[in-house]
Amino acid sequence: KAGVTQTPRYLIKTRGQQVTLSCSPISGHRSVSWYQQTPGQGLQFLFEYFSETQRNKGNFPGRFSGRQFSNSRSEMNVSTLELGDSALYLCASSSMTGGGTEAFFGQGTRLTVV
Amino acid sequence: GESVGLHLPTLSVQEGDNSIINCAYSNSASDYFIWYKQESGKGPQFIIDIRSNMDKRQGQRVTVLLNKTVKHLSLQIAATQPGDSAVYFCAENSDNYGQNFVFGPGTRLSVLP
Numbered sequence: 707k708a709g710v711t712q713t714p715r716y717l718i719k720t721r722g723q724q725v726t727l728s729c730s731p732i733s734g735h736r737s738v739s740w741y742q743q744t745p746g747q748g749l750q751f752l753f754e755y756f757s758e759t760q761r762n763k764g765n766f767p768g769r770f771s772g773r774q775f776s777n778s779r780s781e782m783n784v785s786t787l788e789l790g791d792s793a794l795y796l797c798a799s800s801s802m803t804g805g806g807t808e809a810f811f812g813q814g815t816r817l818t819v820v
Numbered sequence: 821g822e823s824v825g826l827h828l829p830t831l832s833v834q835e836g837d838n839s840i841i842n843c844a845y846s847n848s849a850s851d852y853f854i855w856y857k858q859e860s861g862k863g864p865q866f867i868i869d870i871r872s873n874m875d876k877r878q879g880q881r882v883t884v885l886l887n888k889t890v891k892h893l894s895l896q897i898a899a900t901q902p903g904d905s906a907v908y909f910c911a912e913n914s915d916n917y918g919q920n921f922v923f924g925p926g927t928r929l930s931v932l933p
Contacts, residue, residue: 813861
C-alpha cells in the first residue's frame with residue numbers, strides 16, 4: 707500500500723507570491739491533516755479535512771487555506787507569502803474509523819520564501 | 821539534512837542499551853497519544869500509540885507508558901540500535917472526532933557506537 711505522497715518536495719517562492727501544495731493520502735483514508743514544522747515552533751496543526759469538509763482548524767491566519775477533493779486528495783494554499791512561512795509542511799492521513807486514530811505522515815514539502 | 825529543532829533536548833545512549841524518552845503533555849482531557857520518530861529529511865514515522873484507558877502498551881522493541889495522574893508519557897526502546905538515532909515526538913489528541921494533534925517539542929536520540 708502506497709504511503710502519503712506530497713508534492714512538490716521542495717519549493718522556493720518570493721515574498722508576496724502564493725503557493726499550492728498537494729497531498730495524496732493512503733488509499734482508503736478519508737481524513738487529511740496539515741501541519742507546519744519550523745525549528746522555532748515545532749509541529750503545529752493547520753487544519754483537517756474529512757469528506758471534503760474542513761473539520762478542524764488551527765491558529766493560523768486566513769492566508770492559509772485548504773481543500774479536499776472527492777478522491778480525498780488535499781491541497782493547501784498560502785497566499786501573500788511572508789518570510790516566516792518558510793517551513794516544512796507535512797500532511798497526515800488517517801482512516802478515522804472512530805475516535806483518535808493513527809495518523810501517517812508524508813515526507814513533507816520544504817517551502818523556502820525569499 | 822533539514823534541521824528539525826535547533827535546541828532540542830538530547831539523549832545519548834550506548835548501542836545496545838535501553839533508551840527512555842519522556843514527554844509531559846498539556847491537556848488532561850487528551851485521550852489518545854502517539855509517539856513518532858523523525859529522521860533528517862523525512863516526515864514523522866508512526867511508532868506506537870496508546871489510549872487513555874491503558875497505562876502500558878508494547879510493540880516490537882518499544883513500550884509506551886502513560887501516567888495520567890501526572891500527565892506523563894514515556895517511550896522505552898530496548899537494545900537501542902544506530903538506526904534509532906532520530907528526533908522523537910509525542911503527540912496528544914483530545915478530540916474524539918477530529919485528528920488535530922498537539923505535538924511535544926521533541927527529543928533527539930543519539931546512539932553512540
